[in-house]
Amino acid sequence: MEISTGSSMSEKKIPEDRETVIEIEHLCKRFGENVVLNDFNLKVYRNENVVVLGKSGAGKSVLIKCVIGLLKPDSGTIRVLGKNVPELDHEDLDKIRTKIGFLFQGNALYDSMTVRENLEFSLRRQWIKLPQTEVDALVKEALGNVSLPHTADMMPAELSGGMLKRIALARTLILKPEIILYDEPTTGLDPVTAREIDNLIIALQKKYHTASIIISHDMNCVKNxxxxxxxxxxxxxxxxGTYRELEEAADENIKQFFE
Known part of the structure; x- marks a missing residue:
């Protein structure tokens, strides 16, 4: 892959053997006079991890919140699995969200609920009603995926930071999403735990063939x-481009992130 810069990025030909699951075109979002996204274009393919890198306040979190419909853009299209998210009504937006997992930076677990209840909450909020036997099976599978099957009846306060991140990821995975959006998945974690989360992200991608957008300041996470x-x-x-291609770029605007 060659490094693409500027507007040429949006003109890259989609590989014939890869399915586009997210297609963002001419996306613009401002808050008052502050222009955050300005003609942003991006394609994400199935079974691909795309890391979005940028300075603090650059609009990375705004981007994924637009993708999932938490923020409405001022203009542009965001096609997720063929649906233009900004045009969806509430019911259709809820349906497309069942196919998108969102890992919040702060985990967003409910302190007053057990791990099991936190995972079940995601299932009970969906428009599809499941029997309890299927709910139990999904909870068991989700906790197994993050190697924490023994934590089902524990409270979040009893868990370490790394365990909390894993439980949040289990909740993200419980509906078996086709797309996962990660907002700073390793922030606040020690290097060993951060690497464990990186490895888990890769393992889950291989198991479920998900497409992911990963927002990160952690260059080890980016590289891994x-x-x-x-x-x-x-x-x-x-x-x-790939991590190595951008790392070796001569462009000063790119080099500053790899120094």
């Missing part, structure tokens, strides 16, 4: 998990 790195600069996709 990315199939492709996208640099968000001045509201645009400034450059894309």
């Amino acid at each position: 998990t990315a199939d492709r790195v996208v640099l968000l600069l001045d509201g645009k996709c400034y450059a894309e």
Whole structure:
């Protein structure tokens, strides 16, 4: 893959043997006078981890919140599994969200609920009603995926930071999403635990063939998990390529992230 910069990124031909699951075109989002996303373009393919890299406040979290419909863009299209998210009504948005997992930076677990109840909450909020036997099986599978089957009846306060991240990931996976959005998955974790989360992200991608957008400031996470790195600069996709390609780039705007 060659490094693409500037507007040429959006003109890259989609590989014939890969399915596009997210297609963002000419996305713009501002808050008052602050332009956060300015003609942003991106394609994400099935079974691909795309890491979005950028400075603090560059709009990375805003981007994935637009993808899942938590924020409405000012203009542009966001096609997720063929549906233009900004045009969906509440019911259709809920349906498409069952196919998208979102790992929040702060985990967003409910302190007053057990691990089991936190995982069941995601299932009970969906428009499809499941029998308790299936709910139990999904909870067991989700906890097994993150190697924490013994924590089902524990409270979040009893868990370490790394365990909390794993439980949040289990909740993200419980509906077997086709797409996962990770918001700073290793922030606040020690290097050993962060590497464990990186390995888990890769293992789950291989098991479920998910497509992922990963927001991260952690360059080890970027290096370990990315199939492709996208640099968000001045509201645009400034450059894309593999980690090594961007690491070796001569462009000063790219080099500053790898020094």
